Amino acid sequence: MRDVALAPPATSPLTGGLADSVFETAARTPTLPVLARRSAPSGPWEEVTAVELRDEVVDLAKGLIASGVSPGHRVAVMARTRYEWTVLSYALWAVGAEVVPVYPTSSRDQVEWILRDARCVGVVVEDEQSVMTVGSVCATLPSLRHVWQLDAGALDDLTRRGEVIPQTTVDSLRRIVLPDSTAVIAYTSGTSGRPLGCALTHRSLASPCDTLLAGWGKTAAPPGQQPSVLAFLPFSHVYGLMVQGLCLRGGILMGHEPDMSAEALSEALRTFRPTYLYGVPSVFEKIYKNFLRAAQEAGRGALFERAAGTARDFAAAVERQRLGRGSGPGFDLRLQHALFERTVYRRLRAALGGRVHRGTSGGSPLHPDLSLFYEGIGIYVHDGYGLTETSGGITMQPLGRERTGTVGQALPGTEIQVADDGEILVRGPSLFQGYVNDDASTRATLWGGWLATGDLGHLDHDGYLTITGRKKDVIITSGGKSVAPTALEQRLRLHPLVQQAVVVGDNRPCVGALITLDPEFLAHWRRNLPSLHGGDSSSREAREENALREEIGRAVATANSSVSRSESIRVFRVLAEPFNQANGLLTPSMKLRRDTIVRHYAAEIEAMYQARARVPRETAPPEVLSWDDSDDVFR
Structure with missing residues (x-):
């Protein structure tokens, strides 16, 4: 081993579970706004105080108890980042249950695998489509007893069902939750192979949050302002769960935005005004x-x-x-x-x-x-x-x-x-x-x-x-050169036209790249390309393709300037469609499924390298002509 970094502990040890923070904040500062919600996608933000959140958590926890959810039971939550996700997770933790986050975009096979592997007794879904997905695999899930749908008023139904349960029952269950009890079974995104369920304890989830709040909490807002965070990252991923934990444990006002489209996110940022x-x-x-x-x-x-x-x-x-x-x-x-x-x-x-x-x-x-x-x-x-x-x-x-x-x-x-x-x-x-x-x-x-x-x-x-990258992502060319793709991909994405990039080259004579374009910026670029005006449609298309080839060539040349000659991209292809979750090439946490991408585009990659020796050098952009044995291929 080499290069060791060690920092001393700085926070008090956890004595209970994650749900305790909701109750402690309500007792300490009952009127502090802790959450903000909207009744409509573009409606006004309404603040929820610490005591109001605690009461909602208690009422929902009573409903879970009445439904037979007990300490150690696992309940999956298959929904986007929304207000109900937070109330539900803390209610489950209050009764000692374990949360199993599931991405709402997961396939039928992924849902079946996670619910069966975790032996979930219940699953909370968002809409009718998700109900149908879960319903199609119920026969293979003997442990599953409940399917609750948020958009059908499931939480209100649970709250009414729990009216017969005394609050002391919730308090008793919450107090027996230990720091080392399992709080979350978080399944990895599965960039290759089947997802693995990571067992995370209350202590492990609270530890980074408390350490960051103790050392850096004051940086979350200027002096005199309550810090605020707009949560839009998926709570189905540990990053989103950490953001939620930071907010609830640190008195940071948190709003939820389930829609990650550019328009929705831009509107939410302008109106919520996070710090x-x-x-x-x-x-x-x-x-x-x-x-x-x-x-x-x-x-x-x-x-x-x-x-x-x-x-x-x-x-x-x-x-x-x-x-x-x-x-x-x-x-x-x-x-x-x-x-x-x-x-x-x-x-x-x-x-x-x-x-x-x-x-x-x-x-x-x-x-x-x-x-x-x-x-x-x-x-x-x-x-x-x-x-x-x-x-x-x-x-x-x-x-x-x-x-x-x-x-x-x-x-x-x-x-x-x-x-x-x-x-x-x-x-x-x-x-x-x-x-x-x-x-x-x-x-x-x-x-x-x-x-x-x-x-x-x-x-x-x-x-x-x-x-510098992932160990399994390192590319080894046929000449034995090891190339970490991260730096090249980062540099390529800096160009406004480039949306995604995957560097390839295992057992190939040189490094190559698959590139997708940003559709919004591409449309803007086309509108502002003077050379496209005039002429018939075929000539305009040819001029556009040449101009686009030159522009992407410049992006590749810029990326190559940050690496050695042997690591530089010598061949690339612009793809017609982006990598996304729908085509299975992107994980729900927005990471590239590299192995899947290479298999999916195997024919294009093969053609790209075969064309490398055939394309006349005079057709390449000036920036690319300065490379040795370079080529670019458009699809």
């Missing part, structure tokens, strides 16, 4: 591209790009100063930044509600240029790192010593090691108990209390961790 933003890289990339597209449509594209460049330069200079490596922004840079603050940056912040000043990106690495951009416009966004098996985040940027391009240092109480092959190993209080019904996989992942994460990275001398 802190939790997202994944694709969200922060999309926000940036929407800023750029709006500026270009208003005829201010050049102004935005200058402002964005100034923001990155300013943030980089500030970082060098706080790390003791420079004197900070010079006079001219400070002057330019101040000008753009008045004319550009404050308008960008207003589009996000006007109050966001910090954020976290998790799930996969965020490109440093984007992190610097957001910091430069007044919203510090850093990378977070964690896994389902670690119950959420395990690193954080030290206050006043934040370092872009890293995921920070180990949380207090957590140890991180990097093995000789570059794999990151983790030990600490947030680790899972193991995989349910799969001792072999548990033994293969947990080694003497250390979790083998499957991620690759390195620690510097100050203990900052940098993630």
Whole structure:
């Protein structure tokens, strides 16, 4: 082993279960707003106080008891991120039951596998379609007794059913929940193979939340403001559950937005006005591209790009100063930044509600240029790192010593090691108990209390961790060159036209890429392409294809500038459709199913490499012509 980072514990040990925080907050500050809900998708936000939430949790817990749900029983929740998800999960924890999150977009086979593997006694679904999905597999699920539908008023029915149960019964059950009791069976997204159920305890889920709140809670809002978070990440994923835990344990006002479309999310951000933003890289990339597209449509594209460049330069200079490596922004840079603050940056912040000043990106690495951009416009966004098996985040940027391009240092109480092959190993209080019904996989992942994460990275001398990719994603070309695809894919996605990218090349002579385009930006790009005006339709299409080929060629060339020649992309193909959950190429947590993508596009990949030797070099864009043995193929 090498590169060890260790931070001392900093929080008090947990004495009960997760539901206790709802009751403790209600007793301490009964009128504190803790949740916000809307009766209609675009309706006004209505605040729910701590005591009101506690009463809803108690009433629903009584209904669960009346329905036969007991300590240790497992109940699946198959719904989008919505208000009922939070009330239901805390009601289940209050009676000692275990929550089994299921993505509402899961297939019939996935639903059957999870409900059977977890031996669920009940499942809460959102709509009639989900009822039909569960109903089609009920015959194979002998443990399943209840199917509750949220949109059909299931929670109201449960509340009425529980009226005969005294509150003391709920209190008694809640008080016997131990910190090391299982709270959640979280199934991995399943980028390859069947999902595995990670058993997470009340202690493991609370640990990162309490540590982050103790050390960084004051950064969630400016002084004098109650922190607020718009929850739109799936609660079916541990990242979303951690956000929920942070809010309920830290007195942070939380609103729910079930629709992750750009329009719905934009409207919710403007009206809810959060102070802190939790997202994944694709969200922060999309926000940036929407800023750029709006500026270009208003005829201010050049102004935005200058402002964005100034923001990155300013943030980089500030970082060098706080790390003791420079004197900070010079006079001219400070002057330019101040000008753009008045004319550009404050308008960008207003589009996000006007109050966001910090954020976290998790799930996969965020490109440093984007992190610097957001910091430069007044919203510090850093990378977070964690896994389902670690119950959420395990690193954080030290206050006043934040370092872009890293995921920070180990949380207090957590140890991180990097093995000789570059794999990151983790030990600490947030680790899972193991995989349910799969001792072999548990033994293969947990080694003497250390979790083998499957991620690759390195620690510097100050203990900052940098993630370089997934161990199983490393590509080995036929020439024996090992290539981590993450950096190339990150750089490609920075181009406004590129929505997704998958780098390929196992047992191939060179690295290649499959690229999908952002449909909104593509439409905008087509409208603003002068060379397309005039001529017949066939000639316009040919000019458009040539222009698009050149533009994507520039994106590939830019990506290649960040890696060595042997790691550069020499061949690529633009695909007609994106990777999404509907075609099975994207997990519900927005991660690429690489193995599935390679199998799905096997014929295209083969044709792409065969065409490499046949396409005349003079047809390639100038940027691509500078590469050795390069090629580009459009579909």
